[in-house]
Amino acid sequence: MVAPWLIVTASLLYVGLLFAIAWWGDRRAGQGRSVIRNPMVYTLSIAVYCTSWTFYGAVGTAARKGPEFLTIYLGPTLMFLAWWFVLRKIVRITRTHRVTSIADFISSRYGKSPRLSGLVTVIAVVGTMPYIALQLKAVATSYTALVGFHAIVGAPSPPPAAVPADTAFWVAAAMAVFAILFGTRHIDASEHHEGVVAAIAFESLVKLLAFLAVGLFVVFIMHDGFADLFALAAERVPDVAQLYALSGATATDRWVTMLLLAMVAVICLPRQFQVTAVENVDERHVSTAAWAFPLYLAVISLFVLPIAVAGLIHLPSGAEADSFVLTVPLSQDNQVLALIAFLGGLSSATGMVIVAAISLSIMISNDLVMPLLLRLKWLRLTSRGDLTGLLLFIRRAAIVALLLMGYGYYRATGGTGALASIGLISFSAMAQLAPAMLGGLFWKNATRAGAHAGLLAGFAMWAYTLVLPSMASADWIGPEVVQAGPWGLALLRPEALFGLDGLDPLAHALFWSWLFNIGAFVGVSVFGKQGPLERVQATVFVDIFRRRDTATPHMWRRAATVKDLYALTQRFLGHTVAYRLFRKHAKRMGARSIRSLTDADPALVTAVEQELAGSIGAASARVMVASVAKGDMVSLNEVLKILEETSQVIEYSQRLEQKSRELEQTTAELREANRRLQELDRLKDEFLSTVSHELRTPLTSIRSFSEILTDNPDLTREEAERFLGIIVRESERLTRLIDQLLDLARLQAGHGDWNMAPVSVREALEHACGVVNALYTERRIGLSLEIKGDTEVAPVHADRDRLTQVFVNLLSNAAKYAPPQSGQVTVKAECRRDDWRISVADNGPGIPADRREQVFDRFVQVPEAEGGRPGGGTGLGLAISRQIVEHFGGHIWVEASPQGGALFRVILPRSGVEPRQPEAGQAAQ
Amino acid sequence: MTAAPQPRLQGLRERAVLLVILGFVLLLPPFLLVVDHRAEAFGAPLFYVYIFVVWGGLIGLNAVLARRLDDATRAAEAAEAAANLAERAQSGTARAGAAEAAGPGPGPDDDLPAGGGGR
Known part of the structure; x- marks a missing residue:
């Protein structure tokens, strides 16, 4: 047992330290010497994945069900093995398009749809609520365990105390203050919360070291290494061996289900998306996290089973397994280690709550409340003055509301249920985002309507197959609904839908919810049609690595005056940011001052939209810019249509041109060949006539002199000799002529030696x-x-x-x-x-x-x-x-x-x- | 823009796919059921020993692969930047381009055509 004042003091000191680190991180960022620009800090911040579910719940699961807790860490390992194809792409898109949250990401992919981002936000909030409650419960339970160690051994966790004395309430309050102080500082949600990230990374380090300390203590101080521990367990704990392998009829179902759940959860949980993608300061950090984060998970899992086994050995049977991390050191009367473990658990809980609250508050303000307020015409928000204050107020109110709701959920459920089962309900809700997200990342033809239908169907199935039974087990509704089905219809039993019996409830829920989700997503997409903006965004997302030059093509013209745009920017981003943005643009345009600009060109409109998207989300930003830049959608539609037609015409004419060019070329070649043929024919004729003429001259003289000799036998000897001499000379000439002709022919034919x-x-x-x-x-x-x-x-x-x-x-x-x-x-x-x-x-x-x-x-x-x-x-x-x-x-x-x-x-x-x-x-x- | 991916990068990418598949095979049933016995190895439960050995192996392989992918990407990006720069140099806007590309580009810019901007 540890004195309450000591625990409270240590906790306060610890939280004070967190505040100091966050403040220091923000200050360093302000000076331009970022502390989070480091791959290891980035990895540690991703380790916010390990919450008190890991810290306390994993040991509890290991003590009750054996190895299935491993899936929660093996799933993310598999996802990080595929970092090159998935994480890197998500991070690149998030950075390029200034995405502020997972809701923003999904809605941006499907044509910046406000309805879609609202739906994602609702799912995220509903799904995260049990998760936040889980953290509060863990802190409260651990406090109780630490203070009243002997009292709780053998007894289930007591119901929560009244509010003023309830630790969970004060933890929730402190976390709200922290999240508001460091999470809602800047209006630009796509800018990094450096202080928070630094604090989270520190917390990840603390929880790892605390857990390792307990693990090392259990294995090497309480026992002589692993072999000794397991030998002792075999001796003292009956049936301990059933924890060493997958046991039970549905154990493999659960193994596969939880592995898949954890795999998608590590990218779909709002807080994971926040630290992995939104808070990423350097894309190259991802390649380090690709192995360092799985390593973190492996190391923190290493001592889970030893602690669980030690708890079974040294604590009386029936002791709360979720508290073994604390109660095992306490059983050895090691109060310091127990306090360290408590701080580790506190840090794992607070880290999750802070990041989840910040990311959800951004989603609530950007994707839920702002679009609603903007739609209410009577508020006339679009023409009001500075809205930055309103935006910050919404976020702060959202944080307080979230923590109150989490606390309320914890009180309402009365702290029932093991940590792991609460966490898995949360994971299953977030898994509904996976088809729309991963599908949208690689499949260009996925449509907004498809994503919408998939999300709705999946969420509904999740609520029916998982939430309904958990409500029944909390006695909110009668158990007969689960056992016999609503209105007695056995076919609709939530845990055996359509008669699908024999599966583990979790596997059952994931199967039906994903079947409906993916089925609706793919089916509606395949039979539907994308709008123009959807098509643009789909290409921009899927081909992110192929486009280098511009983030978004500003291909359509939007008419807006600089004055209107300036007023809009100023309203949402404040005077300084607006001035800086427009000044930069004016400089680039070569104008002397902002005033000398009158009509906004498309580049400026796009820049403003992007800047706004960074703080209020893509969907709201589009609505806002459209309110001052007229004729956007219509012209986009038309432009795309014209583009399509024009490109077809261009293609046809290009093909035609090519054909005619080829034809022309062929004709010219033919003409040339014909000309050469005629020329050769002429030359041949000429040659033949010349040759025959040239040959005939000597032949004629040879023949005539020979005839003279034959016809006149009585010629004088001198005359005869003269004629014979002529015949010989002409023959020689003939021979020479023929020799040279042959020579020339050989040369011309290229056959000469x-x-x-x-x-x-x-x-x-x-x-x-x-x-x-x-x-x-x-x-x-x-x-x-x-x-x-x-x-x-x-x-x-x-x-x-x-x-x-x-x-x-x-x-x-x-x-x-x-x-x-x-x-x-x-x-x-x-x-x-x-x-x-x-x-x-x-x-x-x-x-x-x-x-x-x-x-x-x-x-x-x-x-x-x-x-x-x-x-x-x-x-x-x-x-x-x-x-x-x-x-x-x-x-x-x-x-x-x-x-x-x-x-x-x-x-x-x-x-x-x-x-x-x-x-x-x-x-x- | 270099349309064809670098052959080295392509090979590494294939290995990355293989590693993911390997992870799935080793960590999911039915292969997992091979070690699903209540046996011991090195004084610890066999199932756990198997999981942690596979886990460590996958992490190690991923670390090696990640480093190589990183290097190959950087080399490919540098080559592409060089190609872009050369292209711009030809169209006569080399000076602006050179200043722009020299800033963030951490890769080796050595293989740029020297004096390409002069013409």
Whole structure:
């Protein structure tokens, strides 16, 4: 037994410390040195999940039912394993859209519906009430246990004392003061309550250490480790082994049910949403909490069973198991440890009550009371002055009301029922939010009507299958309703609905409520249609990680004057915030002052709506902005319709355009192919006629001289020899012609044998000069060769023999046209940066400018006027030369020489320089 | 914007799904019934020993995975920021963009095209 004054003093000191920490946290935040900007503080704040249900109730459950208490901590572990897909998304959406609560979250997702947020708020408040009562009961019971240890052993918990002497009342009052002081400081609910979060994190640390202290004491001081404890239990407690496994017919039902419940509760409980999403200051903290929070849960669960077993060993049977954490140390007369444990329990209870009260008060003011007040036209709220005071008053009143209601619930139920069963009723209520929330997170086509129907159906089923039986067990209604069903209809028995018997009541309730909830949610969504704003919000939520630039697309125009908007902002956010917001906007627009802005552009309207959403919730903010910005919904509808039609038209026209483009391209290709075919046909005809003509000339002379020889056997020997000589020469000419024709055909077809290698231009030129030397000497034509540049280091990439062939062709060609005796042929070669330039000039008759290109065609010889074809050329040499040069990537052309004759120029790229036209065949044209 | 997710991130994401599935399998019946006996292990009830070993294992794996996912995300975000910056640099608003992106971006901005804003 511990003296009451000591407990009260310690509690007061503890609560004082909490106030100090919260004050310190707020002050540090004001200075910009946030204490909660730390992943471990964030994790500890999430551990507000562990309430006195954990602290006292888990041991009680372990002592009564065995391992099922573990599910309450394994469920959240599973949810946090999926952090990457669920938590991270929720946190990102909450931060991006300045969501203020879970009601705001759900209503924002379904088109900022005020009705939906109101419904969620009602469910949350109703569902949390037992939970708050549970905390008050736990504190009151623990106080009683501590003060009157010997009195209560063996007796069930006494009924609550009269109000002034009731600990629970004073705890509730202190918590209300705390929540009001630190939870309703700022009007902007999406801003962080740094002080509160710091205090909550501290409380989580205290409860963990207190629980560990008791656990270590039980295992290592009272006994010699785990093995000793369990061995002693096996000896002293009959049937203790049934606590070591799932026992009873419905134990596995309960295991699965509670695991699922706890899994969704850790994101759907208003206070969990508050600390995890709304109070998150840095998204990266989530990845640490992903393992640190489950670790916290595992550590705090570690000693639950040992304490329970120790309680069964050392306390008389029938002792209240929910108080073992206190009574086991007391049974060893360790009052200090009992006091520490009491403070741990106090901190777990107060932490939950404070955060729940703050988050619910925000929901009540933003999602329930404000929309109602705004709807009451006679209040004329939309045109009143500063509303920040009203908003804060609503929140404070809500906190007081919540705690009073919680206290009232605790008094009314008379403290009946184990902690865990009260908590599970609460969890089941919150689980009704899960389909709308998780569905909305991943399923774009979920509609507002679906969410509405699901929530209503699920909530109704929850009340019928779970609350009704608990009311019967509290003797508020007759037990016959549960046993025989209402009006004696057995089919409607709340714990065996439609004859579904044999399930654990909790599993039964969760099954029916989720079946109706999810069924209505999915069914109505699938057969319904989304409104325009719903569709926008659904995309914005589901694809949160795909959009980077803007939070909400302000795609529609809303006409509002800056004056109206300013007045609205000022009314809800106060003068300073409004001024700052508009000043920033004016600066961005390049205006000198706010006054010089007249019409609000969509960006400003959206900014105001977002800022308002941060303090009064998205649904109310939309109503408020719509009251000053006219023509919103209608235009949005129209705009979306127009958009849809326009995008269809655009798509059609784009497809059409693409088709016609393809068609055009195909036509052009066809036309080109046709043109080339015709050209080739023409060339072929021309070629055939030229070739046959060229071949016929020597053939004709061979035939006629042969006929002369045959017909005139009495020709003189000299004459006969002369004719035979002509026949031999013409045959040689024919052979050469055919050889060159074949050569050219091979070159043009690209079948020539090319032996490409770096070739020295000097060598090729000197070799060619050597070949034609005899011809030049015979005709007495002068030949001069002039080479500039370092030829050894600058070869060309070519076939040596072919290159020599080109030069021989050019030189013999020049020799043919240069006048005998006075003829002079000049060869110049120059090495430049990228290429070689070679020129061959003669002083012959030259080529008229209009025929210069034709000399490279087959069988063309210029000039051909007088003297026929000098030297008996075939007319193919230059054509072959051009083929070769172009194969090397070079060019050949002819111009007038300064001496009056023809000047052939050749450009060859140097080795290593990419040739421009590697294909030989193209030069045919 | 890089449409295709980084292959590394994709692989880690698959592992994260696997871990969640593993958790469900190990902590729910029927697999759970394998240890649902009133037996002892290391002087403590077998069921509890099993739960705490699995629990610790899942937490450890999640810690490793969370760290890697974090790194991979940051790398992907940095790459994306770099791509955005390069895009903006091309459209000629590089200066404003560079100041904006250099501020909050904690990732390595080293692989930005140097001098990209000059043109």
